[in-house]
Amino acid sequence: EAGVAQSPRYKIIEKRQSVAFWCNPISGHATLYWYQQILGQGPKLLIQFQNNGVVDDSQLPKDRFSAERLKGVDSTLKIQPAKLEDSAVYLCASSHGTTYTGELFFGEGSRLTVL
Amino acid sequence: GEDVEQSLFLSVREGDSSVINCTYTDSSSTYLYWYKQEPGAGLQLLTYIFSNMDMKQDQRLTVLLNKKDKHLSLRIADTQTGDSAIYFCAESPMNRDDKIIFGKGTRLHILP
Numbered sequence: 001e002a003g004v005a006q007s008p009r010y011k012i013i014e015k016r017q018s019v020a021f022w023c024n025p026i027s028g029h030a031t032l033y034w035y036q037q038i039l040g041q042g043p044k045l046l047i048q049f050q051n052n053g054v055v056d057d058s059q060l061p062k063d064r065f066s067a068e069r070l071k072g073v074d075s076t077l078k079i080q081p082a083k084l085e086d087s088a089v090y091l092c093a094s095s096h097g098t099t100y101t102g103e104l105f106f107g108e109g110s111r112l113t114v115l
Numbered sequence: 116g117e118d119v120e121q122s123l124f125l126s127v128r129e130g131d132s133s134v135i136n137c138t139y140t141d142s143s144s145t146y147l148y149w150y151k152q153e154p155g156a157g158l159q160l161l162t163y164i165f166s167n168m169d170m171k172q173d174q175r176l177t178v179l180l181n182k183k184d185k186h187l188s189l190r191i192a193d194t195q196t197g198d199s200a201i202y203f204c205a206e207s208p209m210n211r212d213d214k215i216i217f218g219k220g221t222r223l224h225i226l227p
Contacts, residue, residue, distance in 0.1 A: 040219070041219050042119070042205075042217035044217075045214065050213075093157070095213070104215060106158045108155065108157050109157055
């Protein structure tokens with residue numbers, strides 16, 4: 001079974017530029033999550049999708065961050081314009097979303113450096 | 116509120132037992148989890164415990180839950196160099212067992 005795929009693995013941009021991250025979840029997983037992991041901290045949930053609908057985006061800075069999950073499969077997370085404090089690893093995760101056992105399957109993450 | 120606290124570092128000699136502790140604030144959490152993150156990788160579920168249990172054992176891993184004190188611990192017996200990683204305690208809030216809140220993680224360092 002293929003895992004959660006993310007790209008790019010690394011991205012360096014200057015502040016005020018824009019960036020987009022892509023995630024392909026495990027086939028058949030209805031729920032998709034984007035987490036932000038700042039160095040030395042635990043992952044913080046940015047947004048959660050159930051199929052192509054948003055379940056929770058309460059911690060997404062909506063003035064600069066946006067995410068979509070068209071057709072309920074792949075997802076993109078965009079930051080525009082980026083700030084220095086957005087430097088972090090952006091983790092995508094997916095789960096079955098039905099008989100829930102607490103297992104989220106994570107991708108390797110996309111590391112963003114904002115200069 | 117929802118918050119998970121854990122110590123940031125732990126050093127253990129190879130072959131000894133490691134005990135990683137965590138406290139959480141949401142007494143109504145239905146599930147509590149331990150995730151492992153190796154360098155450059157995403158998080159991986161190690162084990163979880165349902166809130167009506169007080170202990171769960173899985174090979175070298177033992178999870179203890181004290182609901183009264185809102186304290187969760189992970190014991191790794193016979194710690195090996197491959198256990199070197201960051202361990203995250205996490206909880207699911209009441210009525211949101213599809214949402215997981217993570218602590219800051221405990222970095223486990225194995226001494227030779």
